[in-house]
Amino acid sequence: MNDIVNAPTDFQQAYVFDMDGTIYLGDHLLPGAKRMIEELRQRGIPVRFLSNNPTKDPQQYVEKLERLGLPTDISDISNTVVTTTNWLKENHPDAKVFAIAEEPLKNSLRQAGIQLSEDPEEIDIVVSSYDRGFDYRKLQIAFDAIWFHKRAFLVQTNPDRFCPFPGGRGEPDCAAMTAAIEACTGTTCQVNFGKPSPVMLTAALAGLDVDVAHCVMVGDRLATDIQMALDTGMGSACVLTGEATADDIRALDAAHRPTWVLDRIDKLIPASAWTERGWTEND
Numbered sequence: 001m002n003d004i005v006n007a008p009t010d011f012q013q014a015y016v017f018d019m020d021g022t023i024y025l026g027d028h029l030l031p032g033a034k035r036m037i038e039e040l041r042q043r044g045i046p047v048r049f050l051s052n053n054p055t056k057d058p059q060q061y062v063e064k065l066e067r068l069g070l071p072t073d074i075s076d077i078s079n080t081v082v083t084t085t086n087w088l089k090e091n092h093p094d095a096k097v098f099a100i101a102e103e104p105l106k107n108s109l110r111q112a113g114i115q116l117s118e119d120p121e122e123i124d125i126v127v128s129s130y131d132r133g134f135d136y137r138k139l140q141i142a143f144d145a146i147w148f149h150k151r152a153f154l155v156q157t158n159p160d161r162f163c164p165f166p167g168g169r170g171e172p173d174c175a176a177m178t179a180a181i182e183a184c185t186g187t188t189c190q191v192n193f194g195k196p197s198p199v200m201l202t203a204a205l206a207g208l209d210v211d212v213a214h215c216v217m218v219g220d221r222l223a224t225d226i227q228m229a230l231d232t233g234m235g236s237a238c239v240l241t242g243e244a245t246a247d248d249i250r251a252l253d254a255a256h257r258p259t260w261v262l263d264r265i266d267k268l269i270p271a272s273a274w275t276e277r278g279w280t281e282n283d
């Protein structure tokens with residue numbers, strides 16, 4: 001693994017973290033995550049968290065991080081519930097929306113004043129998402145709105161194929177719902193609100209006066225976390241504690257490689273600060 005592992009030697013202006021597979025796996029923080037976040041905060045460096053998962057709202061992430069020993073302000077967390085709601089509010093505030101979604105996203109849309117509908121004759125936009133209540137009835141409504149009535153277009157919360165679980169299992173994610181709708185309607189999804197879409201980065205860095213080129217996106221997935229950084233000119237750090245493996249990185253050409261590859265998340269803290277603090281990998 002040593003042939004590909006390389007860590008930053010300086011602190012960056014801001015750190016944006018994926019959560020699952022990066023900060024924690026299931027209900028456990030990954031080694032070094034807590035002291036790394038605390039070190040950045042002590043230095044006054046902005047820390048933000050991002051998730052593509054639309055089945056939770058930011059308050060649920062606040063509660064989870066708190067439970068794991070990392071109390072975090074709700075304004076430091078953004079996910080596809082936030083980016084999807086904001087995009088609809090800004091671009092299509094009067095649209096009738098069919099949300100193939102779980103309650104957190106539907107609640108957020110309702111609270112933003114977006115009109116939800118299950119009537120194919122009046123639906124303007126079909127939102128596909130990670131919906132564990134997806135069924136034939138919902139597929140029929142999307143099909144009728146897009147194909148039969150030829151009025152609705154399709155957008156999705158996130159492009160993930162599956163959501164990883166500890167122990168190597170997982171659950172089908174939004175890409176499965178989107179593919180089902182695309183397959184029967186012949187349409188193509190128009191907008192994606194999750195990583196690697198830059199709308200996620202804009203949401204994460206909102207309110208910060210920083211130079212994107214000196215910020216870093218930290219994550220475990222090449223196609224989402226790292227791709228978003230490559231597309232936006234941001235630095236990127238891929239941590240090998242989740243989906244991406246050392247072999248995946250070796251298979252990439254130079255243009256698609258992350259800036260840094262970490263075998264543990266606290267390697268984001270430069271070696272000089274490890275020495276200052278007396279940290280070792282066995283702590």
Ligand SMILES: [Mg+2]
Binds near residue numbers: 018019020220242
């Ligand atoms: Mg992840």
